[in-house]
Amino acid sequence: MLFSCSEKEVPNHKNSAKKHKNPYYEKAFVFLDKNEQDSAFYYLNKGKDLFTKLDDSLGIGKSYVNMAIIQETTGDNFGSIESSITASKFLKENDTTHYQSVFCNYNNLGVASNNLKNYKDAKRFYDKALLFTKDPIDKMSLANNIAIVYHNEKQYGKAVEIYQKLIDSVGLKSEFYPKLLLNFSRSKWFENPNYSPVQNYLKAELLSESLQDDWTKDAAYAYLSAYYLNKNKDSAKLYSEKMLSLAKDLKYPIDQLEALQNLIRISDAPHSQNYFENYSRIQDSLTNAQNKAKNQFALIRFESEKAKAENLIWQQEHEEHEHQVERQKLIIWGIIIITSILSFFIFIWIKRRRRRLILEANNKLQEQRLDFSKRVHDVVANGIYEVMTTLENQNDVPKEKLLDKLELMYEKSRDLSYDKVSTQDFNEKIFGLVSSFDNENIKIIIIGNEIDFWSNVSENEKEEWFQILRELLVNMKKHSQATQVILKFSKENGKSEILYSDNGVGLAENFQEKNGFANIKSRLVELKAELMIEKSPSGGLKLSIKY
Template sequence: MQKSIFGFLLLLLIACSEKENQQKTTSKVLPNPFYEKAFVLMDNDRMDSAFFYLNKGKDLFLKRNDSFGIGKSYVNMAFIQENVGDNFGCIETSLIAAQFFKEKDTAHHGFIFSNYNNLGISSSNLKNYNDAEQFYKKAKPFAKDPIDKMMLQNNIAILFHNQKKYEHAVAIYDKLIDSVGPKSEYYPKLLLNYSRSKWFGNHNYNPVKNYIIAEKLSQNIDDDWTKDAAYAYLSAYYLNKKPDSSKFYAKKMLILAKKLKYPVDELEALQNLIKLSDGTEAQQYFDAYSKTQDSLINSQNKAKNQFALIRYESEKAKIENLILQKEHTKHEYKVRVQNLVIWLLVFVFIVIVIITYIWIKKRRERLILEANNKLQEQRLDFSKRVHDVVANGIYEVMAIIENQKDLPKEKVLDKLELMYEKSRDLSYDNQSRQEFNEKILALVSSFDNDDTRIIIVGNDYDFWKNLVPTFREELFQIIRELLVNMKKHSCATQVVLKFSKENDTYQVFYSDNGIGLSEDVVEKNGFRNMKTRLGEIGAKMKIEDSNTGLKVSIEWKNIPLQEPNKNN
C-alpha cells in the first residue's frame, strides 16, 4: 500500500516532469514523434503501448547519435516496467540508461535523479534494502527540484519503515510536513505516512484522527489515491480492535481500488475481508481474491513478456538492419572495384594505343631515315665509281691525245668504246644494287604531293624477288603510265596502289577518285597498248571507269619465275 500512498503518485509526477523537460530539450533539436506519443499514451494509462513507442523513440535517437535522448527513453521505459511490477526488468533497463548520461552536464541531472530513484524503488520492492539505500544516496546530489527532493525523502522514509526503523521514518515525515504546510496537496499523503510509521513504532499511539483528516482533505482535492490509502490504513488499524469498522473501510477500499484499476489494493482489501468474514461470504471473497491474484499475475507476466518481446524485436530489427547495411556496403565495394577495374583497363588500353602509335611513328621515321641513308650511300658510291671509271678514263684519253701526235684514230675509238662499256656496266650495276620495291617506291614518291596523296600497300621485297626482270620492267612501265595519266587527266586527290600475292596468283590494283576517263582518252593514252603487252606475257588487265574515279586491276599466274639469288 505504501506505493499507492505516495510513491505511485510521485512517480507519475516525475514522469510528467520528464515529459516537460523533454519538450524543452527537443525544442532546440529535431523532434521525436515516437517519444512524444509515448507520453500521451502514458497519461491514458496505456503503459504497454507507451513502452513500445519509447523503444521506437530510442531507436530514432540512436540513429541520430543522440545519447541524451537514448538515456531519457530508457529511464521512462524503466519507470513503466516498475509500474507494472517488472522490478528486475526495471533495474536492467535503468542500468543501461545510466551509460548514456553525463554527470557533469546539468541538463542531465533531472534524468540521472529519476534513474537512480527507479533503481531504488525497484530494489526496495524486491526487499533489497541495502541496494535501495545506495541508489537513493546516489540520487541525492542530482535532486535539484523541490518536488524531486521531497520524493526522495519520502522514498527514504518508506525504506526506513520497511526496515522497521520507524523513528527515522517519522523524523523525515516531520520535516516534510513542516516544509509543505497543511494547505499543500501533498500534506494528506505525508500525514498518512507519518501517522502510519508512528503507530508502527508505538502501538499506544492512535493514528485514526490523522487518517480521518487525510481522508477528508483528499476528498476536497478529489484525490482518490490518498482516499484509498486512508481506507487501507483505517481497515488495518481496526482489524484487531473493531472488526466491523475494519470491514467497513475494507469494502470502501475494495470499491475504490476497482475504480482506480489497481489490483494490488484490491488484493489487500480482499485479504482483510476474508479475515473479517465467515462462511459463504468469506468463500466469495476468497474466490474473488484468487481470481484477482491470477489476473494480476497474468497481467504482470504478460507485461514482462511483452516488454521483453518489444526489446527482442527491436534488437532483431537492429541486427537485420546492420546485416543489410553490411550487404549494401559489400555491394558498393564490389561496384567500386568493378568500376576501378574498368577504368584501369581503359587506361591501360589508352596507354597501349599511345605507345603503339609512338612506336609505329618512330619505326616509320627510322625506316625512312635508313632508306634515305642507304640511298645517299648508293649515290656516293655511284659518284665515286663514275669518277674513277669515267672521269679518269676521259683524263687518260685526253692525256694520250695530248702526248701522242700521230695517234691512230682506231686507237682513240677503242679507248672511247672501252669507256662506254665500263659506264654501261656501271649503270647496270647500280640498278642491280637497288631493290625493285624501292624502285617502285621512288616512282610513286615522285608523284606524291600535298594535292594528291598516294597510298601504297604490299610493295614488299618478297612480292618482286622471284619475278623475271623483263616482267618487272613491263609492270614498272605500266604503273608509270597509269600515274602519268592520273597526273595529266584525272584531277585525283587520292590514289591507292596495292600489290598482293596469294599462292601462285599475283595482283596489282590501282584506283583513284578522279573524274574518270572517256573512251577516246583511253585509246589516246595507250591503254590498248598496255593490254596488248600484258596479254603477251600472260597477264590480264581490267578497267572500271566511272564519274567517281578509275579502277585498274592487273592479274596473272603461272608466270615463269627466275631463280632467287643474292643480288635480287
C-alpha cells in the first residue's frame, strides 16, 4: 500500500503567506471532497490561469501539483509526471514557503514512477522529497513508499528492515499501524516462504475495521487471498469474495478485477465462466473510464492553452499594427531575394539527394528480392517439387499424405517473413501468440503463464508447445465459433497442466481427427504428454494436457 500526498496536504492560500485569493482554486477542493475529479481538475486549471495573471509562482506550482495528483489517482501516470515536471518550473526549492508543495511534487513523481515500474527514478524522487520536509508523518510516508519500491525490486530484506523500524516508531494505536503491518508481513513472507503472515493480516483487518478504514481492510483481503491462492482454495475463495464485495462498495474496479482473476483461477468451469464475464465487463468499463479521464484532462489543458495563445496573438497583432506596412515591404523584398538564392541551392541539393536515394532504394530492393527469392525457392519450390515427384512416382498416393505435405509447406511459407531469432522470454512469446487471436469477437484470458512455469522446458520442447498452442487457437478460430476462451497453466506436485476451455460448439459426436488435431496428438506423444478431452456441462470444448 503506497502513501500518496493528499491534495489537501498541499497548503492552500488561506493558510499561506500569499495575499492573493483565488476562488477557482478554492472551489476545486469542494469538488475533490465530493470525489468529482474532472470538475476539480477543471477549476485547478482555471485557478492556475488566474495565478498566472497575478504573477503568483507558488499558486501556479500548487495548481499543477494538485492536477498531477488527480491524474495519478485516475491512472494517467504519464500525464501526471508531465504536470509535476511543469510544477517544478514554478516551485522554488530555496524558498521555505514552497517546501510543502515541493515535497508533495517529488512524492507524486515517485508514486507515478513506481506505478510505471521505473523503480530507480521512484527512489531518486523519494530521496529528493525527504529534503523538503521535517514532518514525521511525511517522513514515515516516504519511508513506506521507498520500502514498496524495494519490495517491487524483490529486495525483500531491505523492505522488511524499513517496515520494522516504522512499526516500532508509530506504535499499536496509530492509524498507520494496520497499513504498515500488512506491508511488513507481505514482504516478510516474500523473503521467507515458510513464514506465515496470516495472523498479522487478520490483525490488520480487525484493527482497520475498528478504525472504519475500508481501504486497509480491502488490502488485507487482497493479501489473504494471495497467500491462500496456492495453499487453500476454500480460504482463497472466501477472501477473494470478501475483497470483491468490499471493492464494489468502494467503487474501486482495480481490486474488483484482482479478486475476479483469483476466483477464475480457483473455480470450476461454470463459475469460472461467470466470473470471466464479470471480469471482461469491468475491464472494459475501467479502460473506457481511464481513457475518458485522460482525454478530458488533455482537453481542459488544450482549451486553456489555446485561449491563452489566441490572446497573445491578438495582443501582438494589435501592438504591431502601426508598423506593419513599412516593415512588411522590407521583409517581402528580403524574402524574395533570400528565397531565390535558397531555392536555387535547395533545388540542386534535392536533385542530387533524390538520385542518391533512388539508387540506394533500388539496390536495397534488389537485395531483398534476391534474398526472398532464395527463401521462397528453398521452402516453397522444393516442397512443390517433392509433391510433384510423389505424384509422378506413386500411383496410389493417399490423399491424407498429400494434404500433410501441403500443410507443412503452408506452415513453412507462412513463417517466411518472420525472424526466428528472438530474445524475449517464452511466456511473453505465448502472450503475444494469444494476443494475436484476441479481438472484439473473441475474448481470451490467460492464467498462470509465468516465467517459472516454463523454467525447466528445453528450447526444442518450447517450440513444440508453441506449435501445439497455436494449432489449438487456429482450430478454435476456424471451427469452434467460440466468443470466450480460457487458457490456464498450473503446476502441482511436480506435474504441469495446461487447461484449455471455450464456449464454442464443441466436438461433434462423430468427430474424426484431421490434420491439425492429429499434429497436436503426435507432438504430445513426442513430449510424453497426456491429452484428455472432457465434456463441459456448459457446452464448448475442454482439453487437459498433463506432463
